[in-house]
Amino acid sequence: MAKFILARLMKAALILVCIAILNFLLIQAAPGDPAQVMAGEAGETDAVFLQQLRERFGLDQPLYVQLGRYLGTILQFDLGYSYRQQVPVADLIFERLPATLLLSLSAFVISLGLGTLAGVLASARQGRWQDSVISTIALIFYATPLFWLALMAVLLFSVQLGWLPAFGYETVGADHTGLRRMEDIAAHLVLPAMTLGLFFMAVYARMTRASMLEVSRLDFVKTAQAKGLRPALIQRRHVLRNALLPVVTLAGLQAGQLVGGAVLIETVFAWPGIGRLMFDALTQRDYNLLLGVFLVSAAMVLLFNLITDILYRLVDPRIRVTA
């Protein structure tokens, strides 16, 4: 097991380096010469000053030297400087990270919980009206643009019904503390987490249904039936356990999608996470910040994949994944 985890870690590190190189190349391709941007900030534009800046920041060095330097700075959690916001990029990101983690993890739990439940229900009532209702709902949510669903949720639950706050992380100026503050944040979390979760709920429901039906046809289920076990017990103990395996794999793969979804959801709900930060970077054309957020979110997804990989191995001893 230790060997397996080590091999997985090595692989993840390698992928991270590749992504960092990609990031470096994208920074090179980004419009605007960094020296000119800095010179603009300083209010100086003459050629000598530009040359000085280039030498000072190594921008006159060959590309591979710059790449080495870039990888070195990343290792020290230095993601460059945001010239628009006058703060190091890493500071901005780490300040926003908790909000994104709260949102994505809540959405993940909602989608996985409700999704598998709906999938199990649909497969148990295969071909009957319950199955049709669940499958149709899943099909519709699967086709709904996430940002539009979010807007419609605001319209219905905040504007029309007035049940939930429409945007933000907590009530501005309320200065709640302790339990009251947590309640306030939870109320703000409901709509973003539900809309982000609903799309993935549809994915998990479809997957679980198909997987349950597939496993139900296997021989060991017939054996269990022949032994005279109660159908509910067979479903729970034998079918569900095996059917959940592909769902776990999918859950790991979906982590990347969840990050993309967070950009849209945080934009609609003004949720102060790194997704919203990405949107701000876009509107302000702050490429350092944009690519910093991209790198951190890629690293997050990688970490999440690593965790699901290890979980998968724990859940299913049959799998001996060679890294």
Add this chain to the structure above:
Amino acid sequence: MMEFWNRFRQNRGAVVGLLILLLIVVLAAAAPLLYPKSPWSMVQRPFLAPFAMDAFPLGTDPMGRDVASAVAHGARVSLLVGLVSTVVSMLIGVPIGAIAGYFGGRIDDALMRFTELFQTVPSFALAVVLVAIFQPSLYSIVIAIALVSWPPVARLLRSEVMALRSREFVEAAILSGQRARTIILRQILPNTLSAIIVMASMMVAAAILIESSLSFLGLGDPNVMSWGYVIGAGRTVIRQAWWVSFFPGLAILLTVLALNLIGEGLNDAMNPRLKRRGK
């Protein structure tokens, strides 16, 4: 072909999907005739509610632009981007998957690692970064969507080709001295066509979703009207004018739903054995 159509027809959802898609294609084709004026031009007072005037059934946006015209013109962009980016990602994914599956060994290893790398990167975030850096245009959007969508194609092709590789007709072709390229193109790829078609219909749907999300974030081509752009423009006025965001979103939902239904129908019709087993 007739037999195929009969099987496809039995899937009620797929027929509904086909009808919806036909409607949207007609709308897209007829947009310049129905709304000859540019969808960007101001035609009425801003915030005109839907159904208030017969000439503007879907109302107007905060700039006095006709929402119905935007929906019609937006259909062209969505379908175009969906279709072209799917073709481009096929052009990347099919050769990679076919080569990996046919040759196996180290080539397979290297290509699959490469594919995995692209699959681990959060795809929508990558698309956002690519379009932002290479400036929003139809080209950059299509390329960005293709670059983040090809890995599943490569994986599908690889497994299909690996299965076909050991079949007798392929071995016969190898023994008869045909070159690898000829075998892959003439013997193997035609047999993967049904899998490719099913996947393509689902990919067009996914591409339309990505395109609309990009335009919603302000990364659409500034010269063409798209559904995502209109929803984004309506975002800040959602309290006063729900219709600006509502109708284009409904159009996206229907188009994507139709394509997914068609994909499922094609899948059932092309693999009738799977369908029977499922029942």
